[in-house]
Amino acid sequence: NAGVTQTPKFQVLKTGQSMTLQCAQDMNHEYMSWYRQDPGMGLRLIHYSVGAGITDQGEVPNGYNVSRSTTEDFPLRLLSAAPSQTSVYFCASSYSAGSNYGYTFGSGTRLTVV
Amino acid sequence: KQEVTQIPAALSVPEGENLVLNCSFTDSAIYNLQWFRQDPGKGLTSLLLIQSSQREQTSGRLNASLDKSSGRSTLYIAASQPGDSATYLCAASNDYKLSFGAGTTVTVRA
Numbered sequence: 001n002a003g004v005t006q007t008p009k010f011q012v013l014k015t016g017q018s019m020t021l022q023c024a025q026d027m028n029h030e031y032m033s034w035y036r037q038d039p040g041m042g043l044r045l046i047h048y049s050v051g052a053g054i055t056d057q058g059e060v061p062n063g064y065n066v067s068r069s070t071t072e073d074f075p076l077r078l079l080s081a082a083p084s085q086t087s088v089y090f091c092a093s094s095y096s097a098g099s100n101y102g103y104t105f106g107s108g109t110r111l112t113v114v
Numbered sequence: 115k116q117e118v119t120q121i122p123a124a125l126s127v128p129e130g131e132n133l134v135l136n137c138s139f140t141d142s143a144i145y146n147l148q149w150f151r152q153d154p155g156k157g158l159t160s161l162l163l164i165q166s167s168q169r170e171q172t173s174g175r176l177n178a179s180l181d182k183s184s185g186r187s188t189l190y191i192a193a194s195q196p197g198d199s200a201t202y203l204c205a206a207s208n209d210y211k212l213s214f215g216a217g218t219t220v221t222v223r224a
Contacts, residue, residue: 008198033210033211033216035212040216041215042214042215042217043203043205043212043214045211045212048211050210056210058211059211090158092155092206092212097209097210099145100146100148100165100166100167100210102146102148102163102203103148103156103160103207103212104160105150105157105159105160106157107156107157108156108157110155
């Protein structure tokens with residue numbers, strides 16, 4: 001089925017470990033982004049990309065790194081995990097940024113940092 | 115900076131009653147406004163997308179209106195059912211991001 005696929009669905013990390021959250025879409029969307037959802041804080045934008053080779057920071061980029069080598073994939077890297085990064089992470093894509101097109105979200109990755 | 119507010123934060127109604135969920139936003143220069151549903155522990159499911167040039171969108175029992183000049187959108191759910199119990203999020207699209215409200219948690223009592 002066409003859509004946004006996130007892996008893994010659940011992950012537990014120890015403080016200081018690094019890991020990569022994977023996001024892939026098969027809708028040929030140019031725009032992809034990462035959000036985190038925390039109780040009482042809502043969803044906040046971490047990083048986004050308007051096309052292959054182009055990325056930019058969102059509201060809460062510290063501690064995260066991204067790259068976009070293909071249209072389909074947009075991985076999110078945690079460089080040195082901290083308990084404050086315990087959250088639910090969502091990847092979203094859209095046909096084009098700054099347009100009338102809506103966003104499609106993945107099912108999320110629940111990350112716990114101990 | 116776009117600020118999105120949803121009122122009420124929670125709503126409990128008996129089955130069959132119509133639901134009215136409110137969303138307000140501070141920056142009217144939006145591309146579109148999107149309503150999502152989120153079940154506990156799950157992802158976001160898109161319900162309706164209203165483009166900036168539109169006044170409303172309808173899908174089945176759902177109807178959403180948009181008034182850009184006043185910075186408001188309303189989601190109406192007709193004849194509510196227990197399966198409508200979920201958190202409903204509105205999101206305004208500006209520039210390269212979505213700005214979300216905190217959501218309205220709906221409980222429909224059988």
